[in-house]
Amino acid sequence: MKLCGGYDIKMAGRPAVEIESPVEPKELFLPRFSCRFRFSELCIGDGQHVRRGQVLARDPGNHGVPLLAPRDGTAHLDLEKEHIVLRGLSANPPEALETPEAPAHISRELGSVGMKRYKLLTLGAWQYMFTAHNGALPDPFGSPQAVLVSTLRLDPFLARGDIQMKTMLSNFTRGLEQLQSLLEYQPIYLVLPKVATAFAEQVREAVRGYAYIKPVQVPLRYPFDHFKILAKALGLSHDDEHPTWALRVGGILAMDRSLTMSLPCDTKVISIGGSGAIAPTHLTVMPGYPIKELLSARIAAGPVRIINGGALTGQAIGPEQLGIDVECAGLTLLSEHVNREFLGFVRPGSDRRSYSRCFLSALRRPMPERMTTAVRGERRPCVACGFCEEVCPVGIMPHLLHKLIYQNDLDAVERARLDLCIACGLCSFVCPSKIALGEEFRQTAETIRQEHQN
């Protein structure tokens, strides 16, 4: 297996390995938009009482994935702020739901497998599934060529898979068996940081005979856990008919919950980490949990940037988002850059870690660094140092793309394969000239996409 580029960024503020449960919230703010989903088709009315597990809205663009009510309560449509608010909550224990009848053509064509997949969709477990090649939601009734199960999470501060796997091992192995029952002959690749450990052996022992699992070892180096990179390294080429499915530990646990217990998947493990977090940790929360309450005792003093997702790929959350969205894997809190260091660039720098070895820290063991939102330098023209090319995990040339974009030569940009970029952000991270390469690439990709549409 060949993996190139990558760089392991070590940052202080790693979430602890315990999984905490926060107190029951009084209200829930369910955002109707997340990274992949837009729950635009409302299924309830304003002021309507809803039961736990009831469908609040659907995303018609994504096979109708549902937004489920995580609690009993009264729904308020806060359309302006794009949330569905649940008030007057009661924390009834979850009940196993009647399995809804799958549409006739599905049960006819796919039999019991089709029913199971339909159940995943309706109980909110299918949302955890990705197409490895482009990250989109795959067709639940399609036929994959293989399934990737990743236990890694390398973007700093997202909920770690290994912790969820270890605390809920029996659920995890059962989930793997459920996954196998959805497939015919396709292999399941279980991506682990180390294959030859007692724990990995334990997992394989537990599912032996029930699931055909191929363990795959991947070094802990960002962004080797990216599905597209994993698929490529495993030689799974992209095929629209037979895509590669990919999911993480949370997805396997959701399969177990929905298929074994027939429960709606309305909780998930997220993380809170970063330099602006007090006691970074993992939490079991439900979608819609108010962000303000969640962070009240966990956010450090002073200005802090709240990021939905990891420090390298996430999105800043403004005050308009009130609750955790369905896809959230963690909140990263970064202290804003306020203190301007005096003569910073001549300091020996034993406390800062760099891709280059221009700081004294190169002489000591890698240590986590406390990072803020500082750009840490001035924007300069590209000095052609080549660092961006070295770290790029897909083998394209960011400095070349930058030059071509500057010249506004979009044809050449396409020929330089901007489409291969997975937006990992490493090139922007290492660039000493502080060029916002990643952002530039995102915008250009968008421009190119629009041009193709016209």
Place this chain on the structure above:
Amino acid sequence: MKILTQLFNQARSHFAEGGLFCRLHPLFAATENFFFAPSARTMNAPFVRDPLDVKRFMSTVIIALVPVLAVSLYCFGLRVLAMIAVSYAVGGMVEVLFAIVRKEEINEGFLVTGLLFPLILPPGLPLWMVGVGVAFGVLVGKELFGGTGRNLFNPALVGRVFLGIAYPVAMSGNWLIPGSWPYGRIFQYASSTTVDAVTTATPLGLAKQGQFAGTFDLFVGLVPGSVGETSAAAILLGGILLLLTRVASWRIVVATLGSFLALETLLFYVLPTPIPPPQWQLLAGGILFGTFFMATDPVTSPATGPAKWAYGIIIGVTVGMIRHLTGYVEGVMFAILLGNIVAPILDEITISLRLRRLRNEK
């Protein structure tokens, strides 16, 4: 520090758009950001950034030059400082002027150019020539191309070539003999008019006439030559630092020195006239200094890996050929300039090869 912060805060409005000195804003920004880390924050993912910036990158080169500076001060005296001061003053002025005209930021690059330039000059050169040379180098070698990052040639080398053509006698006739134990010339201000201290030939020049200087003398630097090029030991010290910090590309260094040594070994056995052995050649002249500090300049060297190898080999081989197959004594300068010319072509080739490979990628 507090006082300084206040000072900057008070002055800021004068340099802002519409202020009294708004044209001088680049100068203000450069000074401010010299003392205090810039206040910019990340707006998009990735929200964190590596601590390395161009300032640090360039100051690492300057730190790597400290051993060389120390030895040259010892060997050639206080005048070296005067040369550096002139080079910085004139070079800095040109840089600031262009930044103001172009309304761009002042680039750190001139801090390196301004220091490298005097180090490749003969130690006794009149100060006004230093000024003329650096002005030409920065102006023609860099600013006309659009400033740091866009220049084709190493500005210091452009300045040096200009001086070599305009004032050939001053540039090659008078070489200061290094001071001797124990104080060297640390307390002297010796120029080329100090008659008794001057020779007409460097070790490489003498070698052409069949006289070989001692290898040890070459290693520590007790030979006449350009200000910073004489002491192989000091250059290696700085060069290793550059390699360890990844500021200099190891590919270029290995390719240049490797191909140079290979060619020298070949010529040593093949040439009819006796020439010094390869290790002697490596220590003499500007090959080490040029390789570590000039050829590895990221802007004027190729950006892609394979092109770096080819670039290094071209430089190494050219140096050897000029030294032995032409009338010139030393060829490092021309070799690197040649490398600079072909660098974009080499890049072009590797890029097109790589694009061809990428084309079928899924």
